[in-house]
Amino acid sequence: MSQKIPVTILTGFLGSGKTTLLNQLLESGLMADSAVIVNEFGAISIDAELVVGVDEEILQINNGCICCTVRTDLVTTITNLLSGTKPIRRILIETTGLADPAPIIQSFIVDEVLSTKTMLDAVVTVVDATHIDRWLADQSTGENIAAEQIAFADIVVVSKLDLAEEGRLAKCEATIRAINPMARVLAPIEGRLNVASIVDVKAFDLKNCLAIEPLLLSDLEHEHEHDTSVISVEVREERSLDGPGFFKWLNAFVQQNGDRLLRCKGILSLTGEARRWVFHGVHMTLEGRPGRPWAGSEPRISAIVFIGRGLDAVQIRNDIAGLTQPDASLVA
Numbered sequence: 001m002s003q004k005i006p007v008t009i010l011t012g013f014l015g016s017g018k019t020t021l022l023n024q025l026l027e028s029g030l031m032a033d034s035a036v037i038v039n040e041f042g043a044i045s046i047d048a049e050l051v052v053g054v055d056e057e058i059l060q061i062n063n064g065c066i067c068c069t070v071r072t073d074l075v076t077t078i079t080n081l082l083s084g085t086k087p088i089r090r091i092l093i094e095t096t097g098l099a100d101p102a103p104i105i106q107s108f109i110v111d112e113v114l115s116t117k118t119m120l121d122a123v124v125t126v127v128d129a130t131h132i133d134r135w136l137a138d139q140s141t142g143e144n145i146a147a148e149q150i151a152f153a154d155i156v157v158v159s160k161l162d163l164a165e166e167g168r169l170a171k172c173e174a175t176i177r178a179i180n181p182m183a184r185v186l187a188p189i190e191g192r193l194n195v196a197s198i199v200d201v202k203a204f205d206l207k208n209c210l211a212i213e214p215l216l217l218s219d220l221e222h223e224h225e226h227d228t229s230v231i232s233v234e235v236r237e238e239r240s241l242d243g244p245g246f247f248k249w250l251n252a253f254v255q256q257n258g259d260r261l262l263r264c265k266g267i268l269s270l271t272g273e274a275r276r277w278v279f280h281g282v283h284m285t286l287e288g289r290p291g292r293p294w295a296g297s298e299p300r301i302s303a304i305v306f307i308g309r310g311l312d313a314v315q316i317r318n319d320i321a322g323l324t325q326p327d328a329s330l331v332a
């Protein structure tokens, strides 16, 4: 029988640093002949755009979580990959920040094709040292997704320690251990992880999963209940934005909505700017930086996503439309 293909599930709450870690993996060269599947909650893809340019195939599953609404898309995507002619040595799946790992793990155990041809290597959960306490304290739904992501982890990577106070790692580790005493806890040094410690590690253990979720294999109807109050507002703008005006608006918006705004991110076309601008926000933290230059033939379209509760999509879109400059896309 041919060898089973190892699969890494990369999960972690919104904005915790999954794509950042994926980029480190891709840059390391360890991922040669791997297939990477990126799942996004919203209809427009931003993560896939921010994955470093590499030879590995990046497949996208958008507009829902692979743990529920687009779960069959995951099985179909992998089945197609496995029946293709291109040899694949490894599969890595980056979930959305709202994904429950349990139904995804279940697919690999119970689906006939996946269980025959692949084996879970590790569930790797990224934990944001600066926001994890706040997320774990969220009781707005019966199921705390950040806790589930830690509970099912074989490996936990603690991110953003550079932004946290001294001693934060020890506190995070205690929090993680209280939820999952078995997981290996890793911390990047100066923002970089020894990525060899998270792939081809054979860390997945079904026994641990069954201890957390005894119905994992038998309850095929196990439907993960998504927090339907969390919505995604996508903005796609073909006219370039006035940079200072947009960032002033964004700062004010984040200050006013930081509690219910879980995540925002975007790739922007700014007037008079030859480079794409990328910004990230998690609650009230915001970070922006120039990205690669717009390619000559590339349409200069801004793509922005806001994820949160009680967001007013019409107001957000109107506000942003008011910050565009009609002829700006001609100015580079």
Ligand SMILES: Nc1nc2c(ncn2[C@@H]2O[C@H](COP(=O)(O)OP(=O)(O)OP(=O)(O)O)[C@@H](O)[C@H]2O)c(=O)[nH]1
Pocket (backbone or CB within 6 Å): 012, 013, 014, 015, 016, 017, 018, 019, 020, 021, 047, 096, 097, 159, 160, 161, 162, 163, 191, 263, 265, 279, 280, 287
């Ligand atoms: N300072 C600091 N910033 C980090 C670290 N890891 C990630 N970030 C930043 O956090 C923001 C979100 O990182 P991503 O890697 O996009 O997070 P993600 O988990 O893929 O986000 P979603 O898929 O949208 O849930 C970006 O601005 C990153 O640069 C870290 O260790 N330190």
